[in-house]
Amino acid sequence: MEFGSGGGAGSGGDHDASDSQRRKKRYHRHTANQIQKLEGMFKECPHPDEKQRLQLSRELGLAPRQIKFWFQNRRTQMKAQHERADNCALRAENDKIRCENIAIREALKNVICPACGVPPLNEDSYFDEHKLRMENAQLKEELDRVSSIAAKCIGRPISQLPPVQPIHVSSLELSMASFGSHGVGGPSLDLDLLPGTTSSTMPSLPYHPTGLSDMDKSLMTDIAANAMEELLRLLQTNEPLWIKSATDGRDVLNLESYERIFPRATSHLKNPDLRIEASRDSGVVIMNGLALVEMFMDPNKFGELFPTIVSMAKTIEVISSGMLGSQSGSLHLMYKELQVLSPLVQTREFYFLRYCQQIEQGLWAIVDVSYDFPRDNQFTNQCRSHRLPSGCLIQDMPNGYSKVSWVEHVEIEDKAPTHRLYRDLIHSGLAFGAERWLAALQRMCERFACLMVSGTSTRDLEGVIPSPEGKRSMMKLAQRMVNNFCASISTSNGHRWTTLSGMNEVGVRVTIHKSTDPGQPNGVVLSAATTIWLPVSPQNVFNFFKDERTRPQWDVLSNNNAVQEVAHIANGSHPGNCISVLRAFNTSQNNMLMLQESCIDSSGSLVVYSPVDLPSINIAMSGEDPSYIPLLPSGFTISPDGRPEQGDGASTSSCNVHGSGGSLVTVAFQILVSSLPSAKLNLESVNTVNTLIGTTVQQIKAALNCNSS
Structure with a gap:
């Protein structure tokens, strides 16, 4: 690398100083006589031509350029004054109308109908009736939609079906016996009869106001x-x-x-x-x-x-x-x-x-x-x-x-x-x-900010991310993974997940939805989540999940195989904020990698991961659009428990600002039950995911010496 000489740098500094002095302009204040004549001319002609400007220049001893700029500034000033006056008038008119509206509203409360001598229906009654009509129309549309779906499944119109008793799904853990007495038939559940499970069902508001006056x-x-x-x-x-x-x-x-x-x-x-x-x-x-x-x-x-x-x-x-x-x-x-x-x-x-x-x-x-x-x-x-x-x-x-x-x-x-x-x-x-x-x-x-930086990853271990575009593509893929993970845990009624099993005796909530989105594997996706308390500081729990050396202690999906980080993208100033690509050793699935994002701040942390095949990782790293790469994320959320109690006392990190108390850890898994969106759910899958999450929790407690918690 070549550097310029000191003398060159010095001469350049002198040149800059002289330029800055030349750029300074003397401030010229017009005399009262000059302003009076300019104002008089402005009243007669706000837009003087070149000949008139030259004449004023000679009379007032000013440069034509000064005359031109004075008239431009005066016109701008006059326009601003007019706009302020208009705004004041409009504001006064608006206040007047608002007062009239309030007065009319108060007067309507005391109006008596001349025909019958009683007060007319109030405004609330009208809107209540309008709301009921809107709700009635929405219910009819929903009934028609459900009837159409049922007709396709059963082969005849819904009106020909005999009335049936509603099916009550137990809030406890599902079992085959839960459905046997209701004629569902076998250990499977038809997803078409579950509300909110189709991918076309967008999140909706519990109440949608219409017709604002x-x-x-x-x-x-x-x-x-x-x-x-x-x-x-x-x-x-x-x-x-x-x-x-x-x-x-x-x-x-x-x-x-x-x-x-x-x-x-x-x-x-x-x-x-x-x-x-x-x-x-x-x-x-x-x-x-x-x-x-x-x-x-x-x-x-x-x-x-x-x-x-x-x-x-x-x-x-x-x-x-x-x-x-x-x-x-x-x-x-x-x-x-x-x-x-x-x-x-x-x-x-x-x-x-x-x-x-x-x-x-x-x-x-x-x-x-x-x-x-x-x-x-x-x-x-x-x-x-x-x-x-x-x-x-x-x-x-x-x-x-x-x-x-x-x-x-x-x-x-x-x-x-x-x-x-x-x-x-x-x-x-x-x-x-x-x-x-x-x-x-x-x-x-x-x-x-890291997404906009033109450089590639801070620690690209094998040179597999060749360009800034590849880095940005990987970051977008990881962000979609985190968003998907958060949605699978959310208790919002507006999301597409349908709860099959509430918080049962082992504290696991199981939800399900049918996915046809390009960003998820097609088919039936099952999600299970639970929250546990650990007498360990949030920082230490995060370090445990983040360290690839301790991953075999809790990752039952990797069959206790060791993993190696092959690519690393920094996501912020804290070393825990990063995106990693992990490869498992001693496994027959050499074509599968693990995409993982970890993030931490003073309120808590996340570790989210998803298996991704090698061709998809190559697509993202090459800078192509990652929107169609299917992801099925699982992971952990960690937050302080809110109690300033004594925990393991080992954390001195600035991220654990609420003391070294215990941690609340949410464990969540997603599994693809079937690759066919029309498939029926085998209830053994619920037991499988319950076992998976229970085994993971026990291994986490054992690794952190928390079996008694």
């Missing part, structure tokens, strides 16, 4: 504006609104101060059964503010940004699209489900307004606030969740970084008790709190 949208706009004001105060105010916890230093909301500052926000929250979760955190992420704002306002990208937290995200309606070419002022009515990756924890669902506003150059605020619809109890979740003003403040920093300040503030009414394993983690606010959101955001932003 202008009055509804005006009300939503007011709610969002008030929520934005509250969020900014929560983000920018410290004591007495927020106080520091003496145990872990986290920000804790002072509810007395909050109710005093925002009395209207809590006047309807006096239910003694409600539990408040409030948290605040801030940190720096490696992504610019505008890119973050765009991802937050797009539900698909928002879900990709938080795959371990967001089970589902949808935009129901765009109330306002914001300013032209900007998200500032955007207001969306949205739906989302939030999850903890365990079959023991029910998802939380929210219908909410998301409002984005640019506070100033390089500073954005995004607020979420629940918007409740009148709906029947059949649409409510086991855990009622109401989102008080929550969100984040995003401030641009140099070099493409952003400072993100985050507030989570929800009220929870648990209709079912929280499982004992997760009670401390959830009630402490760590499971869904601001710390978890921010930690996940920092980790995913690092991952996106």
